[in-house]
Amino acid sequence: MKFSAGKAVRKWAFWRWGRGQSGAAAMLAVLLLAATPAQAYLTAGRVPLPMPRPAEAPEVEQPTPADADKPAEPEKPAAEQRPAGPPPPSACRLALTDAIAIAPSVPDIKGPGACGGPDLVHLEAVILAxxxxxxxxxxxxxxxxMATAVADWIRTDMAPLAASLGTRLVELDNFDSFDCRGRNRVAGAKLSEHGRANALDIRGLKFGNGQSLALTERDTPRASREQVLRSMCTRFSTVLGPGSDGYHEDHIHIDLAERRGNYKLCQWDVWDPLPPIAPLLPAERPADAPPRESAEPVAQTPPQPTPAEQPAAAAAVEPEVEVEQEAGEPRPAPVKRKAKAKPRKRRAEHPPFPIFR
Known part of the structure; x- marks a missing residue:
């Protein structure tokens, strides 16, 4: 079907209404925009204004340009503004009272690396019953x-040991405690339990009678050393002494290292005393000993053959026979004796080879 724009207007009359409506909408929008400033001006007089600043009020400091550039810091809650105090004592710290040991608390040690640890004390003395x-x-x-375990070991095991020897325990010889280092002081080795403040090295115990119990000396009574060994291996997870690895020949290492399945390591050879060694040189000649007589030289005689060797010696040496000869007679030439020929070994006769057909 063919038709022109004019025919379309005559056919669909609402086009005219649509064009008129769009013009009316545009006019209404212009009127609303013009009325908005006037309405704002009329309502501005009803907005309340602040009271004038009193004359005796202090002057407000104007921010400097440097402070103006900085962003305003948000206010912190009251709980965060309070200074952080020390953490509450642990159950172990509450149980380790002055009636058991003199062990003041020490701040936590953090580093270098994994060294240090929490809940530390400085064990100075153990209080007996x-x-x-x-x-x-x-x-x-x-x-x-660790300090609690050492205190219990001294109070429960070592004090009765000293009493059984007829004396009392007065001192513990400490060889080493906390030290941030590798195992056996080897560079690059795994961190030792000493670095975790979880170990103690002991050399011996001192008694009130002036004697001491050296734990690694062979001359120390074997029964006493074995009793100390049993008590240590019962209470601590690691016990290293002579014969363990070559690094604990002069002290005993104890710690509370945690292992899978609560595995314990107890390596300490309780050796017997060494046997007495005979002197290498003879004793010196006493001064009051009589003088030694010098021995006369004895003429050396050739060794005489034994009766069994006499026939063989006589056969080996033939006596020379002197033959008398007249003057001017020529001396006969010596007769050369021919050596007896050795009999030849007769070859065994072999049977003729069989003829294979």
Missing amino acids: DKTRVPLKPGGTMRCA
Whole structure:
């Protein structure tokens, strides 16, 4: 079907209405925009204004350009503004009272690396049941759990051992405690339990009668050393002594290392005393000994053959026979004796080879 724009207007009359409506909408929008500033001006007089600043009010400091560039810091809650205090004491710290040991708390050690640890104390002395102090010389820094184990070991095992020997325990010889290092002081080795403040090295115990119990000396009674060995291996997870690895020949290492399945390591050879060694040189001649007589030289005689060797010696040596000869007679030439020919070995006759057909 063919038709022009004019025919379309006559056919669909609503086009005219549509064009008129769009013009009316545009006019209404212009009127609304013109009325908005006037309405804002009329309502501005009804907005309340602040009161004038009093004359006696202090002057407000104007921010400097440097402070104006900085962003405003948000206000922190009241809980965060309070200074952080020390953490509450642990259950171990509460149990390790002055009636058990003199062990003041030490701040936590963090680093370098994995060295240090939490809940540390400085064990200075152990208090026995009769209020007697057994000092550690020198004092050792260790974890509270390790200090508690050492105190219980001294109070329960070592004090009765000293009483069985007829004396009392007065001192513990401390060789090493906290030290941030590798195992056996080897460069690049795995961190030692000493670096975690979880170990103690002991050389011996000192008694009130002036004697001492050297744990690694062979001359120390074997029964006493074996009793100390059994008590250590029962209470601690690691016990290293002579014969373990060559690094603990002069002290005993104890720690509370945690292992899978609560595995314990107890390596300490309790050796017997060495046997007495005979002197290498003879004893010196006493001064009052009589002088030694010099022996006369004895003429050396050739050895005489034994009766069994006499026939063989006589056959080997033939006596020379002197033959008398007249003057001017020529001396006969010596007769050369022919050596007896050795009999030849007769070859065994072999049967003729069979003829294979």
